[in-house]
Amino acid sequence: MTNNTIQTLHRSAQVALNNRDYVEAHRLCVKIIELQADHADAYFLLGIINFEVGQVKKATKLIEKAISFKGLAEYFAHLAKCYSLMGDMSSVVKIIEHVPVSRISKPLTLDTIGVSLSHVGDHARALPYFEKALLAEKSNPGFYYNFGVSSKFAGLFQQANEAFESAIRLQPKYYQAHFALSDLGGVTKESNHISRLEGLLDDKAHPDNLLHLGHALAKEYEAIGDFDKSFDILNRVKSRKVSTIQYGFSDDKALFDFVRDTKFIPSKDSACQSSQPIIIVGMPRSGTTLVERILSNHTQVHSCGELQDFGVAVKELANTGSSKVLDMETLQAAQHLNFKTLGERYIERTQAVSGGSEHFIDKLPFNFFYIDLIRKALPKAKIICMLRDPMDTCIGNYRQLFSINSPYYHYAYSLKTIGLFYAEFYKLVYHKAAENSANLMLCDYQELVEDPRNKVSELLSFCDLQWQEQCLHAETNTAPVSTASKVQVREPINTKSVGRWKKFRPHTDALEALLTEKGVLDS
Known part of the structure; x- marks a missing residue:
C-alpha cells in the first residue's frame, strides 16, 4: 500500500513541477520523504523546485542529498549546473568526472x-556533450544554440554559424541565436x-529580446559603416531595459569610495605565500583578454579564464x-578576515582548473574591487590592471551586450552611468598605484598594441x-576564449580598435563632456 501511495505521490509531484506549481510539488515531495526517508528523486525534485525559484545553494544541498542515495547521471x-551558476568551476570539474559522455544517453542530460x-568556460570539454545530444535529438533549437556558443568560444566559427542558423530555422524568434x-x-x-x-524588431517584445535584436542590428549596421543607425538602435533598446531595472549609480559609487578610502595595511597575520596567481583586472573591453592570451602563451602559464573564486x-x-557576492556589507566584513585563510581558500578553489602550471591567470575584470584583499591574502600574486583610452573603453562597454541578468553590469545600459563608473574606476586604480605596490602593474592598452615587443x-x-x-604572437594561442573578444584575440596584435569611438560622433559628445568634467580627460 505504501509503495503504491509513494508512486502516486511521485507522479503527481512530477506533474505539478512540469506545470510550474511549485507549492504543490514541494508539498508532495515532503510527503514522499515522510513516508520514505531515502527517496532520492523526492530530494532531487525538491532541488529542482528550489533552483527554479532562485534558491541555488539550497538546491545544491538537496541534489547532493539525492546523490547520496542514488548516483544518477x-x-x-x-x-554541475548549480555549481556553474555559483561560479564554482572546481566543483563542476569534479562532478563531471562522475558523468563522462560515454555514460549518458539522455539528450537533455547531455545538454x-x-x-x-x-x-565555467570549459568549452572544449562541453562540445562532445552537445554533439552527442544533437545526434540523439536533431529538432531541439536550444541544443543547436548551446553547441554554437561553445563552438564560437572554441574558435570554430563556421561550425558555430551553422549551429545558430539551425536554431533559427527551428525557432525563427530565437533572439539569442540571432545576436550570437x-x-x-x-x-x-x-x-x-x-x-x-x-522584421523581428518590435517594441512590444520583451526588453531582453529587444536587447539581443538591437545589439545584433547595431553590430551589423556598424559593419556596413552606418554608425548613426548602430548607435540609434542601441539607445532605443537600452532605454527600454533601463525602465525595467532598479539601478542607482550610488550603490556602485559606495563600493568605489569604500575600496579607495580604505587604507591599505599589510596583514599582520602570515599570508598565503603562493606565487601561482597572475590576476588581470580592469574595465571590461579594456584589453584584459589580449594580455591573458599573451601571457598564457608562455609555457609556464595556464589561463583559467574569468574565475569567480576570489569573490566567492x-x-x-x-x-x-x-x-550578492560583491556588496558593501561583504566588503566591510572582509576587512576583518584571516587573510592567510582567504588566500589558501582561493588557491584551494582554483586547484582543479589551474592545470598544475607554475602560474595561472585569473582574468575577472571586476576583481579590481578586491585589489587590497588580494594583496593582503596573496602578497606574491601579480596583479595587472589594464587601462585603455577612456572614450574607447566607455563606448566599448556601451556597444557590448553583457550578461543581461547580472546586476554588476547594470551601469552599462546608459552612457552617463558608464562614464560615472569609469571615472570612479580611474580614480581608484591610480590611487592604488600611487601606493607603490611591488605586485601591482598598470598596463596601457594603446602602448601595448603600438609597441608590443617592449x-x-x-x-x-x-x-x-x-x-x-x-x-608576441597571441593569435597562435589555441585555448578557448570565453569573453566578448573571442574573434579579435585570434588576430595578430594590432591597433585597429584604437580610436574606434570617434566613428560614433556626435553621439559621444555628452560622454566626452562628462569625462572631462570628472578630470579623466584633459579639458
Missing part, C-alpha cells in the same frame, strides 16, 4: 552538462542579416547574509617570466 548534471561546462550569429562577424553590405532582424571565497569567509617584455618581467618569442 541526471542528478550529477543538475548539480545540461554541456551548459554547465560552458558556463551577428556577433560572429563577417557581415558585409552584400551579405548580412539586417532585413531579417528588422571572500563571501564564504565573510559569511554575510546579503544575496611592452610584452615588461609584462613578462613583472610576472618573473623569461622571454619567450611566442608571447
